[in-house]
Amino acid sequence: MASYKMHLLVCGGTGCRASESAKIVEELSVEIKRVGLENDAQVLTTGCFGFCEKGPIVKVVPDNTFYTQVKPGDCKEIIEEHILKGRKVKRLLYEDPTTKEHIEDSKHMQFYQKQIRIALRNCGFIDPENIDEYIARDGYSALAKVLGEYTPQQTIDIIKKSGLRGRGGGGFPTGLKWEIASKNKADQKYVVCNADEGDPGAFMDRSILEGDPHSIIEAMAICGYSIGATKGIIYIRAEYPLAISRLKVAGRQCRAYGLLGKDIMGTGFDFELELRYGAGAFVCGEETALIRSMEGFRGEPTVKPPFPAEKGYMGKPTNVNNVETFANVPAIILKGADWFSSIGTEKSKGTKVFALAGKINNVGLIEVPMGITLREVIYEIGGGIKGGKKFKAVQTGGPSGGCLTEKHLDVPIDYDNLIAAGSMMGSGGMIVMDEDDCMVAVAKFYLEFTVEESCGKCAPCRVGNKRLHENLEKICNGRGTTEDVEYLKNLGKVIKDTALCGLGQTSPNPVLSTIEHFYDEYLAHVTERRCPAGQCKALKLYTIIADKCTGCTACVRACPVAAITGEKRQPHVIDAEKCIRCGACFDKCKFSAIHVQ
């Protein structure tokens, strides 16, 4: 960073931008000028800090002050008090939920204490639109090291030795993938970055691309050198306009610095980069489907083998890696394979970025060492369940994954343990659910997604998932039987065994894993016609508790179907026949007199 004494880092991630972080940057700059400190303090827009729950975030360095939920109107006070007079604005500091203490230094926040940031190393530290800041944090020195000191095979060996595995879901060893692509001879090879993040509730790739685009470009060039490819393509969702624009800026800067194009750093290595847009199809996260899509077709997967490393984009050997996988590469090259493999568990090395969301206090993006337990993630980093409710399950792996329950809280998280527990790592979505979430409805939610996103090429996925969904709908509507639950189990297994691609083979997981862990809940739906979480509308029964009802008639006015009757100041009653179970009366009642069963 330049020679300023102080820097005010403002989060420019999508979440914080939605809460006017751009305006905060503007206001802070205006205020700094107003007090005449423009040569001492600088305002920067950075990538995501990860602590999205309390956004927008303003961090002041070097003293690591972490201001949360800053509003444009707070800027004047921050500048006048903190920057000018050196007094921190206490009311904006993060308050520890248990000790109620205002934490002055972000290093002491529990949210960050257990995190190790490798893939996110630059997110929230540098201005993603300024290549010099990336270079100041050792950017492009990994590429220089590789081009100057290592042969392609030596580079591959380092990645192999580090134990890095694909972060997109499958967990295939990255070094091995590179080696296979490097051994296939062709006049042209391709490096592809899979940035088609389609898993609902996961936003790590977007945050890396928005916060540290250069790390991806550097890693792709390193990969290109290793496998003998001169062309790189980033396949990115068109729905990520900010990430696209930052990548474009980064690409332009690289060309100006000679880090992309012909004869990079005078070593004779050529590498060009291109962007391709995905247009919203989940299946395109599967590498063969992604390649079809890049060629301008419907994104339908093809049968493997041949693998992309043999015949990929335009029939040429192609290496596809996910964004987060690439983000680890420069760090491994610089710090060495031994350093990387010292973190994590025996078979899963390094860290994993998770998007922690759902019913949890600290929603955000976290990067933790492999082998951490769910308990540490949920209760220490995540700050526990929202509203003091009871923890029920964590869904990992998105629509291809499953649920982990209380009994898995102390299982070390890595690729193999998650699979053994009936879920998977997936891209890293981690959705926390509490006692109010119905697991049958959650399974239905995921199946709805899969049905919509199935490409339709193979029957098990196209037809089978539709049947699964219909069955779940039947159960949620109170018309299911125990046979239906058995049917779900059998059909789920058939789909797993027979579907063409990774998407189809994993699509029944949400159903199978909820049946396994929450069989009682399924039974309650089909035998007692009861939804234990009280979420399935058709199974709800609204009644008025006569003792608590004051007869204020608020519910009568709220009811859209006139199902509630009663005299003023007398207890009212709900006609169960007329009731459409919309819950409007429940939301309106100030006296908690509406009972839901």
Add this chain to the structure above:
Amino acid sequence: MGAFKIQECHLKSIAEICTYYKNDPGDLIKILYSVQKELGFLPEDVQREVARILKISVARVYGVVSFYSFFTMTPKGKYPISVCMGTACYVRGAEKIVDELKEQLKIKVGGVTEDGKFSLDCLRCVGACGLAPVMLIGEKVYGRLEPSLIKDILDSYE
């Protein structure tokens, strides 16, 4: 779709976009992306025109348009509303937001209001899970929504 008549100016911009991508069918998705940005949607006539220029079948163009959720064959409202249906928003009550919008706008998901002002869609994760539940109106993100806030937000669009 009958209301849309392809105009000379549309043909011109389609041709320009195709030329920019060297009439390469490999860039079909990028071409459709640019055309949709220009015209707002991709009705049948437009798809026919793209197919003609690129010398590929209309079926292939339609196949791509119908495959990807980003492409639409019907026009959106002046203020397109998209409610995030990602898992994080779902568990924090996105369904109730959709119900409220349907009620207020008197349209279904995928529909457009009679005056063409609003259209309602669901999308999968805008990546602002910290603000769940979230909706977008145009490019503006509204977070930490509750059904009771919807009316005022809609009223603010004149």
